[in-house]
Amino acid sequence: MLDIKYIIANQDIARKKTADRGAQFDFDGLMALDAERKKLQAKNDDLKSERNTVSKEIGKIRKDGGDISEIQEKMRIAGDEIDANDRILAEIQAKMEDMLLNLPNLVKDEVPVGKDETENVVSKTWGEPKKFSFEPKAHWDIAENLKILDFERGTKVAKSRFTAYMGMGAKLERALINFMLDTHAQRGYKEVLAPYLVNADAMRGTGQLPKFEEELFKCERDGLYLIPTAEVSVTNLYSGEIISETELPIRHCSYSACFRREAGSHGKDVRGLIRQHQFNKVELVKITAPEDSEAELAELLDSAENILRTLELPYRVMTLCSGDIGFSSAKTFDIEVWLPSANTYREISSCSTFTDYQARRASIRLRRKDGKKVEFAHTLNGSGLAIGRTLVAVLENYQNEDGSVTVPKALRPYLGGLEVITA
């Protein structure tokens, strides 16, 4: 959520940056509502003040045995007016709230302007795509030959886009999770394991609601949602809190299963592990003082890249343009890993700073050392990494001609020293 005061003071910027995203918003309407709100509140506060004063007098007069009927009646009428005004105020505020919740974050100045993903910018490339002496197979073929992923049975017990990991598939997935958590922990990220089901407040806090309800699995009778990313539960652990400046930055790494309805992606990536309704992910989440968020984003990105470098998987980093960046984000880097079978890079991580956008929604604040000033913190998060897609990348990049898959050196300690996965 953006600060209404900021919007009013910086209308031109807000309008331009919202347009850069390709988003529509009725700024005039919002500001008119705010002006109306201010006027009415000032008026009503005066009425309330009057009532409070008179009410105290009534108490005194009555104690002295004086007559209060006339003044009482006057206050009753004033009370009706106050109630009526309060109702109008509540309506205006609800309308403003609704508008603000649907207004995306402002992208940072350095974010390239562009209309969609075709205008994202490659900002870094690491490693060389491996040359194969044979035709590299797609991960679903590799996995089925090795009997480590069972797509049909996964579908049988749930529906399409659900997969069962079998034997070494399950072990490899678990090895990746542990490897990533351990690696991040060494860099100062504190591990957390948080709820997979969260309430609507949490979803609103990080920006999934109200706008992206169709993307979420919902447990209707309990009013709970399955998290699409650990970002939701971990960030909201601090909602409503005022954190001491000395405790920042907070850095967390968190494993979770993630659940996404993938509404509107019919027919896209229907085969294999790339786009699942349920997938595993290790997420990095940070809460920082505003002045530190930029440096922390760079560090976050490097932590995510570090996983791929350690696994020796070729990747590139994309700076998302204004038209492709996420709703709550102010700046996002996507990391894309090389997939030989597709002969292209595929997204495996998304690292963002949300500036104070989520913090304002979730009310995450910090108190400065001087003890007086309270302000909104900055939140950041990034995948470090998506486990399923990492498994895909490992299978494809480390595949051998005989159908076996070499285990990346960094993962061997997590698989009892195993060097090759064979059928």
Add this chain to the structure above:
RNA sequence: GGAGUGGUGGCCGAGCUAGGCCGAAGGCGCUCGCCUGCUAAGCGAGUAUACGGCAUUAAACCGUAUCGAGGGUUCAAAUCCCUCCCACUCCGCCA
């Protein structure tokens, strides 16, 4: 799921069946100052947030709101009534 108890400021905890003098006693913690040959103790002061008035910012000041949330009664509610949410205890069930 059944029965019961309870939700007050960073924490603990008064006040809630006599509704006004309660944004709320007291204690702890914390901050600043004083004092003390160290540590501890002692003394003094301060210690919520949001919105509005505020003129261009900030401070100060004033007003309003907030005692789990929402609604109601009343001139006036932490205090009375209703609904909901949450926590804890016991029973049942269960990894």
